[in-house]
Amino acid sequence: MQRHYLSIDIGGTAIKSALIDHSGNIFKTAKTATPTTANAFLAILGQLVRDHPDVRAVCVSVPGIVNHHSGQVKFTGALGFMGEFNLADYLKKIAQLPVYVGNDANCATLAEMWLGNLRGLNSGAVVTLGTSVGGGLMINGQLFMGPHFRAGEISAIVNNHDHADIHESTVGASTSAVKMIKAVATACGLPDVKDGRRAFVEINNHNPRAWDIFAAFCRRVAVLLVNVQAVIDLERVLAGGGISAQPVVVTEIRHQFQLLQAGDRRLHDDIIMPDIQKAKFGNEANLLGALYGLLLQVDKGGFNEQ
Incomplete structure (x- = not known):
């Protein structure tokens, strides 16, 4: 066996x-x-x-x-x-x-490189939408971690230069899916502010109180992708995290990216929108990616299997 x-x-x-x-x-x-x-x-x-x-x-x-x-x-x-x-x-x-x-974010990316929606590509990223924002980068067909093992820490990107609180000006604080769900639930008077499935009922029904909050969240994600794309020019970006199971998430992020490009000629002429898709793996991503990381290290002679 x-x-x-x-x-x-x-x-x-x-x-x-x-x-x-x-x-x-x-x-x-x-x-x-x-x-x-x-x-x-x-x-x-x-x-x-x-x-x-x-x-x-x-x-x-x-x-x-x-x-x-x-x-x-x-x-x-x-x-x-x-x-x-x-x-x-x-x-x-x-x-x-x-x-x-x-x-963990790198493991999720490795899973997509191995058996998922980054397989066979030259460049791509996984952006995980949850309490904060996680990121993993694939460049030239390999996971890119940088010399200090901090590449992909996109939650630390500052996206509001004028905010008095530097923490609140970061992507991790301003683009939290958990905060978005709580805001939708509060605006709609839902009994449980942590119930993402119930919040998405209101979003999918285009309840104006829910949709406006959700669309603003997707716009912030799209701004993040514009910034990443301006630096790296990726083929594909995968949305991960629990909310990515909702088809409306990827659809609206794509829409908001297009609106940003339509609003500024430079964003239209200088930046190509990557192929934005849902990540293939959900709760199993980190488990699979950790194994692939090990297998790659074995292939490189990092240690000997018993």
Whole structure:
């Protein structure tokens, strides 16, 4: 029987795991709440590895700045309590197996490069719309991370030079899908401001109170894509995150991009709108991408498989 790989997707609220084969077929999944202390966090990861002694290797997707060569992670967001920590070394000592650790947005991009909607292209990006905005870049057919492993951190782009609060002037703060859903729910008097599905009922019905907020959000995404496209000139950009499952999201982002170009000759003449599509993979993206990152490292001789 073929031995599988253990893939782990660490998120701010949940840790997901799966057994995956060399072709990307997922056979077993599990999920547990993400702890809020370092000791509990490491204990859960350690136990997860110990519970799968027969796998070929361990691959991990994690939010933060990741040196994928060494496995050193500067944790961010809800996992900021971990500070800087070499997660690969920690898991290697337990598993006695090869371990790969990659940034979550980069893993989502790797999944699309391997088996998804960036496959076979020369350049592209994944833009994940959620609490903030995540990004991963593919240039010349390869994942581009930059010399400091920070390429694709598009949430840090400043898009309002005149805002008094520098944080609120960033893409991550101004282009939050979670904030958009909350604003729609509040404007429409919905009982649960976190209920994205109910909010999209109002959006898809073109309720003016919902649509105006949604269209403004898509315009901000389109402005972000114009800025990225002006620098990189990509073939395709994929929208990821939970809201990307709604067809109206990609449709309206395309529409807003076209409106921006129509409003300024330079945007029309100097910038080509990329092929904007929905990302193929949803909740499985980071699990698959972490495995592909490991397989690429094996191919490059980064470590020897057992």
